[in-house]
Structures are given as C-alpha cells and as structure tokens.
Amino acid sequence: MSASPPRRDPPDDADERYRRASERDPSRPSEATRRAVLAHAARLAAARAGRAGRLRRWLSGAGIGPGWRPAFLGTLAAAALAAVVIAPQLLSPAPPPGEVEAPAIARSGTAAPPPAAGPAQERAPPVASVQAPASASRAPVTPAPMLAARAPPAASGAPADAAADTEDAARRPLPGAQVTANASAARAVAPVAALARNAAAAAPVPGDPQGLRRAAEAGDLAALTAQLASGVDLEARDDQGRTALMLAVLRGRADAVALLLAHGADPSAADGHGLTPMQAAIAAGDRDIIAALRRYGAR
C-alpha cells in the first residue's frame, strides 16, 4: 500500500450505473451517529491538546525553551561524559595531601601556578557541583587521554584550546596539563548538576496514576475526571499489570469505563496475566461494559 494514486481500470458501464443509483439513494447515517463520532473525536483532541500544553508548560517552568530537544540531548551527552571522567577517579585511591589545590585551579579554568590550599577550600561550592573538582583533586592518575578521545569540545562545553591542552596532557603527563583537563571536566559537570537541581525543583507531578486507579476502581467520577484533567498516564499499571480501565471493568464501574475509554484508554490493555478488559467483562457478564468496550474496538 502506497500513497501514490491508485491504478484504475477504464470506466465501466456497471460503475456508472452504480454511481447514478447511489446518487439517488437517500440513505445516510443518522445525525446521532454523526454527533457521537464528532463528540468522541473532540474529546480525544482536547485530551491530546491538553497533554501537549501541559508538557510545554512544564518544560517552560523547568527553564527549558523551545529548543529543548537539542539542549536535552546535549545535557545527556555532557552527563555521560562527566560519568566517564569521574567514575575512574572515584574508584582511584585518595590523593596525597599535597594535591588539594587542584579544585581551585579547575574552577579558574586556567593552568595557573599552584595557589595556597586555604582559599581554594574556602571557595568550595555545594556538594552537587563540587564532585568533579573534588575528584579531580584526588586524581593522581588523570584520565586526560580518555577525555580527549571521547569528548568533543562542543559536547562538553570545554573550549578548543582546552581540548588541545588535554591532548598535550596525554602525550606529556605534566601536572599543569592534568589540571587543565580536569578543569574541562569541571566545566562540563557544573551546568549538568545545576540543571538537574533546577529540574528537580521545578518538576510538577503530572498526575497520580495510583489515584487514577483508585478513582476508577471506586467509580468515583469526580476524582476520575480530576485525574484525567491532570494529564495522568492512562496506561500506568499496578503491581499486577492492571490499568485503571481494567480495574473499573473488574469492579463493574460502567460509567468509569465509559469515561476512561472516551479519554483514550487502551481498550485492549491486558493485565499481567494476559487477561483483557473484554475477557473480564464477558466473564462478569456485564453487557454495558462489553458494549462500551466493543464500541472502542476492544479485542
């Protein structure tokens, strides 16, 4: 099946006769059918539009603009890079006491001469953002070659000269070069940690799947409507793999079943034992629910 226009045979006399007779046929679907179809479609459209709007608002609230996809992917890449850089350092032995000044140099972003240990420790940021510098300070065996090989400057946020420095460090493992490489890692990690903190603080709960299931099971239409309006995941399952719809079917809550179906719940979502809502409804002999499920194409 393709989108190209179909290949048709030449017009046939039987086709013409059929079309002429069809034009004079007054039969058409009832207005009630049309209204039911369009109302159902409008409900689904509203639910879709609502979900999309809530997602946009959430992204906006989290400080993520329209270009959130590239930014998100970049963040993921930076986080992966940071993990690659930091993990070996965390696993390495503790540094000798003389190397504690490294974090201060890393934050400054330059290969400056070693400052005194005191001021460096005074400027230490909170725990979430100091991991990289702290680990850098504990890294007598620097992972500079790894950084140079895996992290393009654009992904890590490190400037090109820092990458060049890192390559130098790989060839010539001088103390200054090691510090520069770790500075790149620090710059890569700091925005990630800050973004993660912001997202965690700004992220709303987009709905309560457990509350939805409870409302469906109890046939509490007011609570169910509120949950549906919150954009909750309709297909979230309990520990036995049952969706809200399945729970409503099992309890014989025909109104809740109708409401969930109208909002796009999957009518054929089987539970963890492979039982479908239709099978459950048939087993219970609930004709209204069977009819509703059939109307929505349940298998």
Add this chain to the structure above:
Amino acid sequence: MSDRDPSDATLMARYAAGDAAAFETLYRRHEMRTWRYLERNVGSRAIAEELMQEVWFAVARDAARYRPAARFTTWLFAIARNRMIDALRARRPQVSLEALGLEAAPVLERLTAEPAAGPLAAVEAGERSTALRESLAQLPSEQRDAFLLQLEGDLSVEEVAAITGTNFETAKSRLRYARTKLRELLSEHA
C-alpha cells in the same frame, strides 16, 4: 475536494496534534463513502450505524499511528472491513454476511428524501435505491465487498487485494464477476 483543500494526511496530522475541526472535515469528506460501504455490505441500517461509530472511533483513537505512507482511504477502508467482519462474526448465531437480506430503508426516510421534488419523486427515489440494494444483495459477499471497496474507497485492484487478503488475480476476478452481474441486474431495473 479542490486542490486548495487540505489532504487527508494533513487533516490526520492536524487532528493527531489536537485539532478537532480537522477531524470533522475529514469525517464529512468520507462519511457517505464509509456509510455506503458498510450499509450495502451488511444490509442492515442498525448494524451499519453501530459500525460507523466503531470505525470512526478507531480512526480518532489511532490517528497518531496513521502514517501517510498508506493512503488514508486505504487505511480507513481496511479498518471498516475489519470492524465489519468482527461485527458479523460476533452476530453469527443470528446473522451472517450471506444470510443478511435487505433491510428496507425506513418508510419515513424514503418519503422525506428529495422533499423539493415532491412525495412521488421521493417514492421513486426510494424504489431506485431499493433496486440498487437488491442488485448488490444478489452478489456473492466476496464480490460485493470487492466492488464496494473499489467504488466507495476508490481503491485500485492491488489495494483491494491487499485489504481482502487475496492476490491480484483473485481480486480482479471478483471485480469482473461483480461488474458483469451488476450490469445485468441494474439493466433489469432501469
């Protein structure tokens, strides 16, 4: 549909993004074709009404899954046919595709058809549509299904074959027999 009208695929994409008006346009564009396919196949207005809802509910629900790689009408009529077969299977103890006879259109519907032409014209129109139904009802179900798919769905022989799960030659043969028989039957009623 004029060149300026949005394509079916465009309307589906708009609807999948939450535009209910796009769905209404799509529905009105294909309403009668879907109706004629269903009603003339099952021969029962009541069953056809139910199927109309099921088919278009499915279109609305699965809008996000539709891919323009397939023509919308191909997708739509595949859904319609599957729903129809399911419905007829579910009713098998009472009714089957072969056993389904004609269900006369409600008298009121006939009398209110083409009101401007007067009651007599309305009755004549009803008789002509009955003749069409009688002719279609005399076709074997596979031939009627193939013919209605092609005429109402505007589908190619290849598409009819794909939807009905047959090969090209079988679909073409069914269509040829259907046309031969219909030509003869509709001539009798002319």
